[in-house]
Amino acid sequence: MKITIFGSGYVGLVTGACLAEVGNDVLCVDIDENKIARLQKGEIPIYEPGLEKLVTKNVAAGRLIFSTDIAAGVAHGLFQFIAVGTPPDEDGSADLQHVLAVAESIGSHMENYRIVVDKSTVPVGTADKVRDRIRSVIDKRGVNIEFDVVSNPEFLKEGAAVEDFMKPERIIIGTDNPRTTELLRALYTPFNRNHERIFVMDIRSAELTKYAANAMLATKISFMNELANLAERLGADIEQVRVGIGSDPRIGYHFIYPGCGYGGSCFPKDVQALAYTAKQSGYQADLLEAVKSVNNRQKEVLFKKIHRHFKGELKGKNIAIWGLAFKPNTDDMREAPSRILMETLWAAGASVQAFDPAAMDETRRIYGNHSNLKLCASPEETLTNADALVIMTEWNVFRSPDFSDIKASLKSPVIFDGRNIYDPQRLSREGFTYYAIGRGETSV
Numbered sequence: 001m002k003i004t005i006f007g008s009g010y011v012g013l014v015t016g017a018c019l020a021e022v023g024n025d026v027l028c029v030d031i032d033e034n035k036i037a038r039l040q041k042g043e044i045p046i047y048e049p050g051l052e053k054l055v056t057k058n059v060a061a062g063r064l065i066f067s068t069d070i071a072a073g074v075a076h077g078l079f080q081f082i083a084v085g086t087p088p089d090e091d092g093s094a095d096l097q098h099v100l101a102v103a104e105s106i107g108s109h110m111e112n113y114r115i116v117v118d119k120s121t122v123p124v125g126t127a128d129k130v131r132d133r134i135r136s137v138i139d140k141r142g143v144n145i146e147f148d149v150v151s152n153p154e155f156l157k158e159g160a161a162v163e164d165f166m167k168p169e170r171i172i173i174g175t176d177n178p179r180t181t182e183l184l185r186a187l188y189t190p191f192n193r194n195h196e197r198i199f200v201m202d203i204r205s206a207e208l209t210k211y212a213a214n215a216m217l218a219t220k221i222s223f224m225n226e227l228a229n230l231a232e233r234l235g236a237d238i239e240q241v242r243v244g245i246g247s248d249p250r251i252g253y254h255f256i257y258p259g260c261g262y263g264g265s266c267f268p269k270d271v272q273a274l275a276y277t278a279k280q281s282g283y284q285a286d287l288l289e290a291v292k293s294v295n296n297r298q299k300e301v302l303f304k305k306i307h308r309h310f311k312g313e314l315k316g317k318n319i320a321i322w323g324l325a326f327k328p329n330t331d332d333m334r335e336a337p338s339r340i341l342m343e344t345l346w347a348a349g350a351s352v353q354a355f356d357p358a359a360m361d362e363t364r365r366i367y368g369n370h371s372n373l374k375l376c377a378s379p380e381e382t383l384t385n386a387d388a389l390v391i392m393t394e395w396n397v398f399r400s401p402d403f404s405d406i407k408a409s410l411k412s413p414v415i416f417d418g419r420n421i422y423d424p425q426r427l428s429r430e431g432f433t434y435y436a437i438g439r440g441e442t443s444v
């Protein structure tokens with residue numbers, strides 16, 4: 001099938017590569033000329049395991065092409081995927097300018113029947129807006145061309161995006177007519193062989209399903225962080241509580257890890273956008289507001305622990321940070337808790353020496369040559385002359401370090417672990433002062 005994908009970011013690029021992998025003829029269009037030039041040279045602008053191999057293979061096979069030519073994009077695919085960003089607007093709502101710009105482009109250039117597929121995460125009612133925009137542009141052109149708009153939200157996880165796309169847990173198709181249902185079913189058949197994963201529903205329910213999923217996951221995290229803060233005050237160990245509650249299948253072990261807050265391009269903005277949508281519809285979403293504020297507070301917890309440990313004297317302190325990306329296996333720094341920590345440390349007069357296995361370039365892009373930031377070539381290098389070590393991202397490479405080396409390098413043996421990856425008893429035996437999240441130490 002012929003497919004055009006607008007937006008070659010985390011979602012668009014993975015979607016394009018995976019749809020090409022199963023034999024489709026995919027054209028990826030982006031307005032970012034630099035991004036497209038890099039892709040055309042075979043460079044992958046993001047870190048995503050398995051993606052480079054997939055892109056290279058499908059480009060070589062002629063099934064995957066990158067372009068900035070919007071008209072060519074509209075002419076190419078029966079399916080016109082919209083996979084552009086929907087960042088938060090100032091008021092917390094999802095900013096639809098990129099989505100509607102693509103709708104405008106499709107309306108301006110289309111000559112034949114097209115299925116417009118909303119893959120971006122968009123508020124309920126956006127498919128109607130996309131349809132209205134395309135319709136008004138077509139009407140202005142004085143032509144009569146049929147098109148459909150469907151909602152097909154994406155659930156891939158950064159860090160496992162290719163696998164998630166190839167073996168999805170669900171494929172949500174929000175549609176209002178049988179014609180598009182059949183065509184979308186055919187498109188997704190290669191990803192639906194093992195068992196039925198396709199859920200066809202009305203468009204608004206599909207749009208809401210995506211927000212509901214992310215809001216539920218964010219709620220689980222904020223719930224555990226709330227409990228972790230409580231555990232600190234009560235002298236309990238949240239990790240023991242976690243396994244205790246996870247054993248109940250109604251609760252389960254997934255996604256109940258306490259930590260230094262959730263980040264990334266999705267949870268923060270989607271919880272906020274859903275709360276905004278609720279308000280717009282006259283409903284005060286108290287739970288969503290709480291999920292958001294618990295998370296904002298949680299992103300400050302490590303700084304508060306560091307501040308207290310050093311008795312407020314952070315000026316001139318050197319803090320080593322392991323992990324900058326908002327989670328392992330990605331280079332995505334959007335809303336990463338590490339950013340809040342670094343910025344508050346800087347504001348307090350401290351310096352940062354940091355290492356991340358994938359997000360160094362992205363950190364450099366965001367902070368440039370910040371005078372209080374040293375990006376190091378290895379985890380070990382961050383420890384030289386450092387007053388403390390902070391774990392911000394639970395990359396595998398940080399899980400089993402040589403603690404005696406760490407102790408020898410740090411000025412004083414103190415670790416702040418924002419992901420609870422170490423054993424407090426072991427660290428105490430090794431002679432460290434160890435602060436984790438919700439593990440019994442005095443609360444901040």
Ligand SMILES: NC(=O)c1ccc[n+]([C@@H]2O[C@H](COP(=O)([O-])OP(=O)(O)OC[C@H]3O[C@@H](n4cnc5c(N)ncnc54)[C@H](O)[C@@H]3O)[C@@H](O)[C@H]2O)c1
Nearest residue numbers: 007008009010011030031032084085086098120121154158
């Ligand atoms: N990143 C994720 O893990 C993830 C997962 C599921 C859903 N989503 C949703 O998917 C959407 C895209 O997210 P992302 O992380 O891939 O964003 P991204 O910022 O990585 O990529 C968006 C791309 O769209 C391009 N773009 C903007 N306007 C355009 C236009 N008019 N025509 C063509 N290209 C244009 C940008 O240049 C950019 O390359 C968002 O709505 C997001 O919420 C993201």
